[in-house]
Amino acid sequence: MEDKILTIPAVALRGMTILPGMVAHFDISRDKSLRAVEEAMKGDQKLFIVTQKDTEKEDPQGEDLYEVGLLAVVRQVVKLQKNIMRVLIEGIGRAEIYEYTQTADYMQARVIVYDQEDDEQLPEQAKSAMLLSVQETFAKYARVHGKIGQDVMRQVQEETDLLKLLDYVGNSLVISYKKKQKLLEAVTLTARYEAVLSSLLQETEILALKRDFQKKVQEHVDKNQKDYLLREQMQVIREELGESNTETDAQEYEKKLQELQASGEVKARIHKEIERFQGISGNSSESTVSRGYIETLLELPWDAVSEDNKDLKHAQKILDEDHYGLEKVKERILEFLAVRNLTGKGESPIICLVGPPGTGKTSIARSIARALDKKYVRISLGGVRDEAEIRGHRRTYVGAMPGRIVNGLRMAGVKNPLMLLDEIDKMSSDYKGDTASAMLEVLDSEQNHKFRDHYVELPVDLSEVLFIASANSMQDIPGPLLDRMEIIEVSSYTENEKFHIAKDHLLAKQFEKNGVADGKLKITDKALRMVISSYTREAGVRSLERQIGEICRKAARRIYEGDEKMIRVTGTNLEDFLGKPKYRPEKKNKKNEVGIVRGLAWTSVGGVTLEIEVNLMPGKGSVVLTGKLGDVMKESAQTGISYIRSISEDYHIDPEFFQKHDIHIHVPEGAVPKDGPSAGITMATAILSAVTGKPVRADVAMTGEITLRGRVLPIGGLKEKLLAAKNAGMKTVCIPKENEQDLAEISEEIVGDMEIIPVEHMDQVIKAAFV
Structure with missing residues (x-):
């Protein structure tokens, strides 16, 4: 019997494929689909049903539809509310689109109807083998599925027509419309048999694996903890198949690893840790430790560097702007910059600024960083007693973390920042280790290119870090540590230097800090010199800044209360702001x-x-x-x-x-x-x-x-x-x-x-x- 061509109304369905031999219903609401059904009901009630490739398409054309569809007979039409029609159809055969003949009201198609007879003339033994194979495979599918009814099983086992059996089994499979479309497109008996059997085997294996996963999960969780069960099920599925709809943390880490500037050795180690992290249960404490370790390694600047400013004049200008005096310190910094510009090497000396409190050791380090356009990191070592503060903790417990040096690099984001080791003479030691000895590796230029932090466990290059240490006294710095540093003494300021520092820097700073506008407060030179000589006794200018701040606070109150619009502090009224002089200048004895x-x-x-x-x-x-x-x-x-x-x-x-x-x-x-x-x-x-x-x-x-x-x-x-x-x-x-x-x-x-x-x-x- 030959194929024949029919011209009939056509309806496009979204997300649904129906096979021959099935009685099914669907709802339609598009005007063209409604008119196509009405047109079919006027004639022989035959309808061509085809599936859309893209479910989002509102007005599908020929290229948006699959080529093979279902020739069906409309059995019942029920009109629902909101212009929706429910259509009951029975599939009677496969048909392939020849062409669409679009009318003004509905979609009409010329289709080639395939012959339902076996045109391959297969031997009866082959058909019997196919029939038996499908029945046995469907029985396995039904066992793992668990929800296939007895009527369906009986129908499959009793069916003797191979063509009808294949369509019946295809309709009984719980699979996506795209997979059913492939069954619909299998026209010949052999192709249809292979498609149905392949789908059966795939679905049976998937359901069997799913059942195994559920069994594994239930061994780990309590039956009453539904939320916990779902989380574990997802975790086991990821472990077994490596598939996930959402991007996992491990994938996020892999992305960051691809963007990381680091050596192959470092990347290989991080990749290994990520693989290990994937195999750990998300709710275990080990997962938290592994996650923290990976994030630390990814945040470290292994090969990331910043470009330094090599302009000597710019550096000189910045240093002079920020500090009065300190000529020796400035000269040494400019020498270092000149040498590095000539040699092109990034290795930096370890400079130690030694001097009394308040002489500007910390601020000069900040100015050097600004002059060189370097990232600035300050690490306070005062009172540090635990060696792990320097070398990091070993990764044996949840609270482990890297040492202060590695954390400083992490904060800087580059491997060549300026790192200030503040109060290096205030370190102490106890039973937890000798911190000064731990600093030896950090400050030794022969060793610090492969500094090993106990937490990181990978060599960290510190050779390009510009270390500047500060201390109040050389006597409190251990000898071996002192030997590794270049000492620059920041000596006491003279009264004249204090006067210029106060006038050029401290006054403006305290005016801004205390909200005193320009022109509202005037401190005469004589009053400033009296503050230096009679109210402070120090090598630096910290107490001097506090005294100026006290003057500003008292002036701010008077200005706010409206008593005075402009306040002038002189030698005669200075006691009104600071009280009686605290110190009398030391003078020589009057007589021998x-x-x-x-x-x-x-x-x-x-x-x-x-x-x-x-x-x-x-x-x-x-x-x-x-x-x-x-x-x-x-x-x-x-x-x-x-x-x-x-x-x-x-x-x-x-x-x-x-x-x-x-x-x-x-x-x-x-x-x-x-x-x-x-x-x-x-x-x-x-x-x-x-x-x-x-x-x-x-x-x-x-x-x-x-x-x-x-x-x-x-x-x-x-x-x-x-x-x-x-x-x-x-x-x-x-x-x-x-x-x-x-x-x-x-x-x-x-x-x-x-x-x-x-x-x-x-x-x-x-x-x-x-x-």
């Missing part, structure tokens, strides 16, 4: 006295003068030391007495004098602890003056340690000590001969018209000091 000598000392807040008094009393030769002296100063006193006794004949001192007199040495301000190796010559001079009765010049100050033979040893902090002597009005200062070279680095402003006498022996000190 016996047994009183002015020494010089260095403290954490700068230089001070130290008056040493010696009194003699009848006694049995004992020595009394008062003034809260440390061990070093006590030993200096004993050394001075021994030296004076050794030269007593030169000064015609009775040999029995020291057995018949007690010596009392006192340093005023007994509540303040005093120690240091620079008071030896001062004590020896005061003792000799008291013993011989010769007065010492009131305008002479001195500093230096003494040996038993009278040799004068060098000291530190010369600039601060000379500054203290100048402020006290001293005319002559005795310094050790070996410190003479340090005078070249001290400005003329500090030395002024003072007479500096370099001394090698106590004879020279005595000659300069005695009247």
